[in-house]
Amino acid sequence: MTATVPNSIGAAQAGSPPKDRGGAARVVAGGLDLGQTASAAGLEAIVGGIDPRLLAAQAAPAAPGSMSIQNVSCYYGAHLAVADVALEIPGRAVTAFIGPSGCGKSTLLRAINRMHEVIPGARATGSIKLDGVDLYERGIDPVSVRSKVGMVFQKPNPFPAMSIKDNVLAGLIIRGARPRGSAADELVERCLNRAHLWEEVKDRLKKSGDSLSGGQQQRLCIARAIAVQPDVVLMDEPCSALDPISTLAIEELMRDLARDYTVVVVTHNMAQANRISDITAFFSLASAGQPGRLVESGLTADIFSAPKVAATRDYIDGRFG
């Protein structure tokens, strides 16, 4: 029997009390009694210059849909494409992957929902947890992972032979769980609304998905991805085939989606990463053929204003490749 990824893990975690990072004993520092309520962590923040935003994030209960990537390496046959990535992806936020071509952003993204291993000879090692469950644990069904962790690609890829409505339902149809009647209508309307597309297509749901513009097709693909109720939506350069107006529409949508989903987006557009993401992860590689590595990650505001590594600054400022 294969295990599936439980639905309830995130909800259980969201309801748990905040972690106590240092206890609430009476804190005395330098002869100064800071009182019963000051926690050791709070004190660190006051005297140690720790970024209070990070502290707040650590003290808050993990939002559902949080991911933890540990020691992840991805191979194509004997070729090590991505080496030893460790990265925390907060739930219900937008995380941007940036870095030069070939550094393994798409590969890592595909490893997150176990699509990497579908490529013949490809494999990943390490651990990727979603709400504490290791998606690579023995017995986890990769198909259930892909319904919890959906994916949207660079080129919009609606199924051309299917109507707009059936495109939204495609994930369920493929799994043999096609909803009928009003249940189907309601789901289609909800997902198209959520993808900011309903008003534009509500009068032509029976038309082919192919009949839409590129930007509309991409929003249709997003509606299709969320129809199976994922926790995480992965997007690989979702705007790079779109015009500027459609790009802005998708950017707005990504921000909006982060209220209910964890969004991870690969982008080559620095302004876009800066505009839409909460966390930025910068990947790079020493030279062609070398494995890609995570150089640094952090709050987007910090990565863009004061990166710790010179290579990050060079890349963001356009001095790379």
Ligand SMILES: Nc1ncnc2c1ncn2[C@@H]1O[C@H](COP(=O)(O)OP(=O)(O)O)[C@@H](O)[C@H]1O
């Ligand atoms: N299907 C594949 N088969 C073999 N090697 C691949 C495949 N896809 C990507 N690679 C290799 O993996 C490395 C990372 O590629 P990729 O993940 O596409 O980088 P990025 O998305 O950052 O441009 C590159 O060296 C690339 O040639």
Ligand SMILES: [Mg+2]
């Ligand atoms: Mg790529």
